[in-house]
Amino acid sequence: MKSLEHMHIAIIMDGNGRWAKKKNRPRNFGHREGLKALERVAKAANELGIKYLTVFAFSTENWQRPRSEVDFLFKLLRSTVRNEFDKLQQEEDIKIKVIGRIDELEDDIQSDINRIEEVSKDNDGLQLTIAVNYGGRAEIVDALNKALNSDIKAISEEEFNELLYAPEINNVDLLIRTANEKRVSNFLLWQISYAELYFTSTLWPDFDKIDLEEAIEEYNSRKRKFGKLPGEELN
Numbered sequence: 197m198k199s200l201e202h203m204h205i206a207i208i209m210d211g212n213g214r215w216a217k218k219k220n221r222p223r224n225f226g227h228r229e230g231l232k233a234l235e236r237v238a239k240a241a242n243e244l245g246i247k248y249l250t251v252f253a254f255s256t257e258n259w260q261r262p263r264s265e266v267d268f269l270f271k272l273l274r275s276t277v278r279n280e281f282d283k284l285q286q287e288e289d290i291k292i293k294v295i296g297r298i299d300e301l302e303d304d305i306q307s308d309i310n311r312i313e314e315v316s317k318d319n320d321g322l323q324l325t326i327a328v329n330y331g332g333r334a335e336i337v338d339a340l341n342k343a344l345n346s347d348i349k350a351i352s353e354e355e356f357n358e359l360l361y362a363p364e365i366n367n368v369d370l371l372i373r374t375a376n377e378k379r380v381s382n383f384l385l386w387q388i389s390y391a392e393l394y395f396t397s398t399l400w401p402d403f404d405k406i407d408l409e410e411a412i413e414e415y416n417s418r419k420r421k422f423g424k425l426p427g428e429e430l431n
């Protein structure tokens with residue numbers, strides 16, 4: 197397997213609701229199992245030496261779900277940041293970041309997020325970035341507004357990238373979406389410009405290390421051209 201030390205994998209974790217429905221359980225049970233899958237996959241990515249893993253936990257559009265589901269997801273996020281993520285950062289040396297319109301979240305979640313980012317910032321393992329209240333267009337507009345509120349008169353791609361929520365995750369190599377959906381859904385629009393796309397019918401709560409390795413194997417077999425002709429990089 198090729199070296200994965202610079203690799204950035206992004207995942208749209210889809211199918212929690214369908215997984216629960218298949219088992220005649222409430223949707224929130226699916227989200228709980230989805231969290232277990234996230235812990236499992238973050239550990240696996242860390243063991244494989246992957247540098248960045250970015251996951252979509254809650255989109256700017258997800259507010260339109262029933263109130264009870266939204267409340268549950270935030271309750272789950274609160275306890276996850278305090279417990280599971282704290283364990284990942286302490287025991288696995290994983291660095292945790294959260295991207296999105298965090299200033300719109302409740303104050304206590306914001307301070308939990310700030311705390312976990314602060315205590316894990318010098319960790320050397322995987323950077324696990326969780327997108328919460330996140331939209332790709334919103335991120336680009338937020339960056340643009342930062343530029344408009346500064347002295348900037350003209351901007352390069354590199355400078356624009358610096359205004360995004362987490363400049364270090366500027367290129368996604370592999371975008372995985374589970375549960376047989378083949379859409380980008382407003383996730384990391386700037387960062388996926390040359391990403392390889394991988395779709396699987398596996399529902400997110402069932403996704404494990406073997407699924408991750410299969411996706412990476414498929415990625416490794418693809419020829420990335422970045423707009424050039426094949427082999428041109430050899431000239």
Ligand code: FPP
Nearest residue numbers: 209210211212213214230231253272273276
């Ligand atoms: C998509 O499944 C999943 C979500 C909208 C939420 C993702 C959340 C988790 C994986 C929970 C753990 C994460 C954190 C950080 C607390 P869906 O509900 O759209 O499934 P469906 O398409 O089958 O209905």
